[in-house]
Amino acid sequence: MNPSPLDPELQKLFRAAAPELHGQAFEAQFARRMETERRRARLRRSAMQLAAIVLLLAASPWLIAGAHWISEVIAPQLTRATAWVGTLAGMASIAIVTLSVVIVRRLRAG
Numbered sequence: 001m002n003p004s005p006l007d008p009e010l011q012k013l014f015r016a017a018a019p020e021l022h023g024q025a026f027e028a029q030f031a032r033r034m035e036t037e038r039r040r041a042r043l044r045r046s047a048m049q050l051a052a053i054v055l056l057l058a059a060s061p062w063l064i065a066g067a068h069w070i071s072e073v074i075a076p077q078l079t080r081a082t083a084w085v086g087t088l089a090g091m092a093s094i095a096i097v098t099l100s101v102v103i104v105r106r107l108r109a110g
Contacts (some may be wrong), residue, residue, distance in 0.1 A: 047051045056063075 085094065
């Protein structure tokens with residue numbers, strides 16, 4: 001809270017009501033400990049983010065190879081499966097499996 005410089009009375013009231021932590025040993029020590037822990041937590045978080053970025057950079061050749069493998073091997077199989085689902089036999093099979101799952105779940109639920 002930053003009081004207006006135009007209101008000196010408000011500033012006096014704020015200074016009078018504000019707790020003075022530096023004058024009390026326990027509170028000052030606790031505040032220092034909390035600030036140290038916050039600083040360590042920020043440092044750990046930054047280190048973990050940096051490690052994640054380095055790991056992604058180091059793993060990028062394998063990620064690129066995996067993407068290439070997916071586009072070359074998996075994509076044609078998905079295309080065939082999608083074409084099969086579009087047929088009457090594919091739709092009937094999906095309907096039978098879906099109906100079976102719904103019936104089994106209702107029977108198990110009671």
